[in-house]
Amino acid sequence: xxxxxxxxxxxxxxxxxxxxxxxxxxxxxxxxxxxxxxxxxxxxxxxxxxxxxxxxxxxxxxxxxxxxxxxxxxxxxxxxxxxxxxxxxxxxxxxxxxxxxxxxxxxxxxxxxxxxxxxxxxxxxxxxxxxxxxxxxxxxxxxxxxxxxxxxxxxxxxxxxxxxxxxxxxxxxxxxxxxxxxxxxxxxxxxxxxxxxxxxxxxxxxxxxxxxxxxxxxxxxxxxxxxxxxxxxxxxxxxxxxxxxxxxxxxxx
Amino acid sequence: xxxxxxxxxxxxxxxxxxxxxxxxxxxxxxxxxxxxxxxxxxxxxxxxxxxxxxxxxxxxxxxxxxxxxxxxxxxxxxxxxxxxxxxxxxxxxxxxxxxxxxxxxxxxxxxxxxxxxxxxxxxxxxxxxxxxxxxxxxxxxxxxxxxxxxxxxxxxxxxxxxxxxxxxxxxxxxxxxxxxxxxxxxxxxxxxxxxxxxxxxxxxxxxxxxxxxxxxxxxxxxxx
Numbered sequence: 001x002x003x004x005x006x007x008x009x010x011x012x013x014x015x016x017x018x019x020x021x022x023x024x025x026x027x028x029x030x031x032x033x034x035x036x037x038x039x040x041x042x043x044x045x046x047x048x049x050x051x052x053x054x055x056x057x058x059x060x061x062x063x064x065x066x067x068x069x070x071x072x073x074x075x076x077x078x079x080x081x082x083x084x085x086x087x088x089x090x091x092x093x094x095x096x097x098x099x100x101x102x103x104x105x106x107x108x109x110x111x112x113x114x115x116x117x118x119x120x121x122x123x124x125x126x127x128x129x130x131x132x133x134x135x136x137x138x139x140x141x142x143x144x145x146x147x148x149x150x151x152x153x154x155x156x157x158x159x160x161x162x163x164x165x166x167x168x169x170x171x172x173x174x175x176x177x178x179x180x181x182x183x184x185x186x187x188x189x190x191x192x193x194x195x196x197x198x199x200x201x202x203x204x205x206x207x208x209x210x211x212x213x214x215x216x217x218x219x220x221x222x223x224x225x226x227x228x229x230x231x232x233x234x235x236x237x238x239x240x241x242x243x244x245x246x247x248x249x250x251x252x253x
Numbered sequence: 254x255x256x257x258x259x260x261x262x263x264x265x266x267x268x269x270x271x272x273x274x275x276x277x278x279x280x281x282x283x284x285x286x287x288x289x290x291x292x293x294x295x296x297x298x299x300x301x302x303x304x305x306x307x308x309x310x311x312x313x314x315x316x317x318x319x320x321x322x323x324x325x326x327x328x329x330x331x332x333x334x335x336x337x338x339x340x341x342x343x344x345x346x347x348x349x350x351x352x353x354x355x356x357x358x359x360x361x362x363x364x365x366x367x368x369x370x371x372x373x374x375x376x377x378x379x380x381x382x383x384x385x386x387x388x389x390x391x392x393x394x395x396x397x398x399x400x401x402x403x404x405x406x407x408x409x410x411x412x413x414x415x416x417x418x419x420x421x422x423x424x425x426x427x428x429x430x431x432x433x434x435x436x437x438x439x440x441x442x443x444x445x446x447x448x449x450x451x452x453x454x455x456x457x458x459x460x461x462x463x464x465x466x467x468x469x470x471x472x473x474x475x476x477x
Binding site for chain 1: 371373374376377378379380381382383384385387391392395396399
């Protein structure tokens with residue numbers, strides 16, 4: 001489903017991702033954890049090319065995203081192809097990034113309508129059914145600033161789903177939320193996971209990782225230091241750095 | 254000596270001033286539309302990743318902001334006609350001159366407003382499969398326009414006042430009408446005070462209209 005090989009990324013001279021290799025199967029829920037600054041959000045953002053990469057390759061359903069080979073040289077793919085690839089990849093941001101000038105419904109229908117994926121009728125119906133799914137059927141005509149953080153994030157999930165993505169990326173989806181609102185967002189994500197959606201989640205919610213992850217990937221200093229089932233990672237990690245990190249996050253939660 | 258506003262009702266002075274006012278309003282309005290168009294193009298251009306486009310935009314801004322409007326008008330109307338035989342009528346030169354000058358300032362307003370919109374908005378649009386320009390026109394600009402309104406009110410008011418300079422390139426606008434009248438009767442204070450009030454009223458209307466527009470856009474959604 002997603003195949004990342006020898007991925008390197010620099011911010012100027014700062015080497016933020018170092019030779020990342022990661023393979024994700026269809027229907028898999030992968031949770032990426034690690035200390036802040038370890039590159040986990042950056043890795044996630046590379047997967048829909050919101051962050052350009054310097055070398056290596058990311059394949060989604062056997063097609064490259066971002067960089068392609070052209071006459072033996074790596075170059076950025078045409079924007080048209082990039083947009084097409086991004087349709088397959090839904091993304092949920094830490095700060096929601098809802099469009100404040102549009103109603104909840106129009107946030108969801110904007111992309112399908114603009115890209116001619118659906119007619120107005122179908123798009124609206126889709127929006128209402130997605131909103132029902134995340135428990136917000138009654139907020140379709142509200143504007144984003146009339147919603148709580150948890151509601152905003154659920155709308156953002158519905159908005160991403162409207163494009164019928166094949167994989168969903170979650171970039172710290174609960175980090176900007178008040179503690180009492182985290183549950184409702186995690187529930188929506190669990191629902192999605194149960195339906196078989198391929199999900200890659202960067203989070204500090206270790207409870208979610210334990211319960212929902214098929215695989216937990218641990219990152220530190222721009223590298224994947226280990227990966228395994230939550231059972232192994234949380235009870236018997238191989239790496240000392242993983243132990244230190246887990247000790248820090250688990251003793252305080 | 255006493256002021257004599259009765260002069261307005263003599264020699265057809267008031268109709269002449271009102272005619273001038275109408276020319277001022279018309280010229281300013283056309284220049285305003287031109288400046289918005291130029292401002293949008295140059296403003297977007299200045300943010301382009303394509304070097305020659307951002308280069309042209311930066312040069313445009315530097316030139317039209319860095320030279321006096323009066324000099325620009327002289328070049329456009331007299332300079333081009335006499336040296337290069339490009340002969341604009343006074344009103345065409347006037348609208349072009351005002352519009353191009355003001356467009357430089359509008360471009361900075363456009364750029365500032367767009368750059369003030371959170372980067373996450375563009376990222377969200379792109380992550381949904383929208384192109385850069387689709388996101389720009391459907392997501393970024395609708396939010397940016399609201400932020401442009403207060404500085405645009407300033408710019409449009411400046412534009413109205415600057416239109417008085419068109420008198421030197423023979424456009425029969427309000428200032429020139431006043432000059433014509435005082436050359437006859439020396440009633441400087443009465444006539445210039447009258448046109449000052451005319452300018453003031455036009456600008457008051459502009460700022461009120463923009464305030465109404467701001468409020469309307471507020472009600473329609475964005476409260477960020």
